[in-house]
Amino acid sequence: MTFYILFISILLCIGMSLRVLFLPQDVRGKPVSLQNFLMLAMLYATIMIGFGLLFMMLDMKGFNIVREASDGSPFNFFSRLQSFIYFSGMTLFSVGYGDITPVGIGRVIAITEALIGHTIAAAFVARAVFDRE
Template sequence: MGDILLFLVMIVAVVGIIMSVLLLLKSRPIFHGKQLSIRNFFILLLVYVTVAVGFGCIYISLELLNVKVLTEGNYEVGGSFFHLLEDAMYFSSVTILSVGYGDITPLGIGRWIAMLEAFFGYLLPTAFVVSTVFHFKEKVKAN
């Protein structure tokens, strides 16, 4: 039963990541004159948080399924659930924002997941800028 619940958490995390990226791509920026609204940056922040938490849930679920994906120094990440939660969310946030510090490193399938997360970290600002420019050009053509 616990394994099924963890697989469900991973599926929800993946769906949340996909939906948040689609939110970023489909949201129409609100322009006030030539300035963007704070709403646009709030959406970008919300997408970053959702993606970081989603990948963190994937790391936690895999660790709870005894698939070792993270190490801290020479030791496997683990101990209490709260320590695992802290390490997984820290690793996820650092990976998406800066491609890591090296204090916690991925193993096995965790490397592939971390590469995908780092790719999202670089893709999100690009998607934000491209969608904003696209919608700005549409607005200019309409006027």
């Protein structure tokens, strides 16, 4: 039961973060400002950490999410969490070095995260342009 509550809470946090881009608000000051940069950085950080936690929770539940090209060193909780947040960041920013590969349901989640990563940048630029007029 706790798993599902945490899972839904993380999804809710990700959704609430994304709604910042899609609700009508004024972009304060110039489109290129420190406040807008910090808002965008916090949005990306929330999405990256949120998806990293989702990957970690599904892995702990027994789902096969990713395949790592590891050096054979043992994995503890914090190294797994670090790997999942790293994978989430690489997916969100569409870099994808290939050292961690999604498998199974992880592919669907990774595609969703990559789509969100592209949408955030496009929505921010569109909002800055349209709110300026």
